[in-house]
Amino acid sequence: MKARIAGVGSKIPEKIVTNNDLTKTVDTSDEWIKTRTGIAERRVSDEKTATSDLAIAAAQKALASAKISPEEIDLIIVGTTSPDYLFPSIACILQNKLGAKNAAAFDVSAACSGFNYALTVGSNFIENKTYKNVLVVGADTLTKYLDWHDRGTCILFGDGAGAVVLTAADDGSGILASWLKAEGHLGHHLIMPGGGSRDPEEKKGRFITMDGKEVFKFAVRVLEESIAEVLKKANIELKDVNLFIPHQANIRIIDHVAKKMGLPKEKVYVNLQKYGNTSAASIPLALDEALADGKIKNNDIIVLSGFGAGLTCGANVIKWRI
Numbered sequence: 001m002k003a004r005i006a007g008v009g010s011k012i013p014e015k016i017v018t019n020n021d022l023t024k025t026v027d028t029s030d031e032w033i034k035t036r037t038g039i040a041e042r043r044v045s046d047e048k049t050a051t052s053d054l055a056i057a058a059a060q061k062a063l064a065s066a067k068i069s070p071e072e073i074d075l076i077i078v079g080t081t082s083p084d085y086l087f088p089s090i091a092c093i094l095q096n097k098l099g100a101k102n103a104a105a106f107d108v109s110a111a112c113s114g115f116n117y118a119l120t121v122g123s124n125f126i127e128n129k130t131y132k133n134v135l136v137v138g139a140d141t142l143t144k145y146l147d148w149h150d151r152g153t154c155i156l157f158g159d160g161a162g163a164v165v166l167t168a169a170d171d172g173s174g175i176l177a178s179w180l181k182a183e184g185h186l187g188h189h190l191i192m193p194g195g196g197s198r199d200p201e202e203k204k205g206r207f208i209t210m211d212g213k214e215v216f217k218f219a220v221r222v223l224e225e226s227i228a229e230v231l232k233k234a235n236i237e238l239k240d241v242n243l244f245i246p247h248q249a250n251i252r253i254i255d256h257v258a259k260k261m262g263l264p265k266e267k268v269y270v271n272l273q274k275y276g277n278t279s280a281a282s283i284p285l286a287l288d289e290a291l292a293d294g295k296i297k298n299n300d301i302i303v304l305s306g307f308g309a310g311l312t313c314g315a316n317v318i319k320w321r322i
C-alpha cells in the first residue's frame with residue numbers, strides 16, 4: 001500500500017512587495033536581490049491574516065480537487081514554524097474549521113523542510129494501514145517574524161500555504177520513497193531566539209536570525225545528498241526523473257545543485273521569483289503551480305526536496321497519478 005496524492009491546493013496573500021519596495025527600508029537594490037537570489041517579489045499577509053487562514057484556503061482547494069469530504073479525512077498534519085498560537089496547533093484549528101470531525105490532528109516543526117517531513121509522516125500512516133486519507137499542509141507567514149531593517153533576511157521570505165490530500169493506493173503510484181535528515185549541531189545558523197520557553201518575554205527578539213553563508217553551504221550539500229539518497233531508496237535513476245521540485249529559497253542554490261548533478265534546466269521547477277522563500281509552503285505551492293502549468297502528467301516521477309532550520313532536510317519521490 002502506498003500514499004497517493006489525490007488533490008493539491010494552495011493559497012497566497014494578495015499583497016505584493018517588490019524588491020524596489022524594500023529599497024525604502026534597507027540599503028539594497030532590485031539588481032542585487034535578483035542576481036544574488038533570483039527573487040523579484042514576494043507576497044505578504046496583512047495583520048488580520050494568520051497562518052491558519054492561508055492553510056484553510058489551501059486545504060479546501062486540495063479537498064475539492066481530491067473530491068474528498070472533510071469527514072473522510074482521518075488525519076491532518078501541518079508543517080509550520082509560524083503557528084497562530086503555541087497551542088492549539090494549526091492542524092487542530094483546521095480540523096475544527098474544515099469540519100473534519102473524524103480526524104486526528106498535529107503540527108510538525110521542521111521549518112522549510114516541514115512539508116517533506118509532514119508528507120513522510122502522513123504517507124507512513126497510510127502505508128502501515130492506520131489511516132486511509134491524510135491531509136498534509138505546509139503553511140508559513142514568516143514575514144511576520146522578519147526584521148525589516150536586516151537586509152540579510154528581509155529580502156528572502158514571503159507568505160503562503162500549500163496542501164495535498166493523501167489517499168491509499170495499491171496501483172503502483174504514490175510516494176515511492178522518503179528520506180529525512182537533521183543536523184542539529186548547525187541549528188544556531190538559522191534561529192528565532194525569542195518567544196520560546198528560553199525567552200518567553202522575547203528579550204532576545206522575535207526575529208529570524210541567520211548566517212546566510214552557512215545555510216547556503218548546508219543547502220547545496222544536502223539538496224544534492226537528499227536527491228541522491230531518496231532516489232537510491234526508490235531504486236530510480238536520476239535520468240528517469242521527470243520533474244524536480246526543490247525548496248524555493250535561492251536560485252543560486254538550485255542552479256548550483258542542478259549543474260553539479262547534471263539536471264537539465266527544463267526538469268527543475270522554479271517559481272521563487274514570484275514568491276521568495278515561503279518556508280513550508282514553498283514545495284506544495286510549486287507543486288500546485290507545476291500541475292496548473294501542465295508540467296506533470298500521470299506516471300511521471302517527481303522528486304520533492306528541501307532544507308531548512310534545524311538544520312533539517314528531506315525528500316520524497318512520487319510516481320504521479322491523480
Ligand code: UT7
Pocket residue numbers: 027028029032033036037112151152153155210211212213215216219249250277279307308309
Ligand atoms: O530555507 C532556508 C532559508 N535560508 C536560506 O536559504 C539562506 C541561504 N543563503 C543565501 O541565500 C545567501 O547567503 C544570501 C542571499 C542570504 C546572501 O547572499 P551572499 O551571496 O551569501 O551574500 P553575503 O552575505 O556574502 O554578502 C555579500 C555582500 C556583503 O557586502 P560586503 O561585505 O562584501 O561589502 C553584504 O553586506 O553583499 C552585502 N549584502 C547586500 N547588499 C545589498 C548582503 N545582503 C544584501 C542586500 N542588498 N540585501
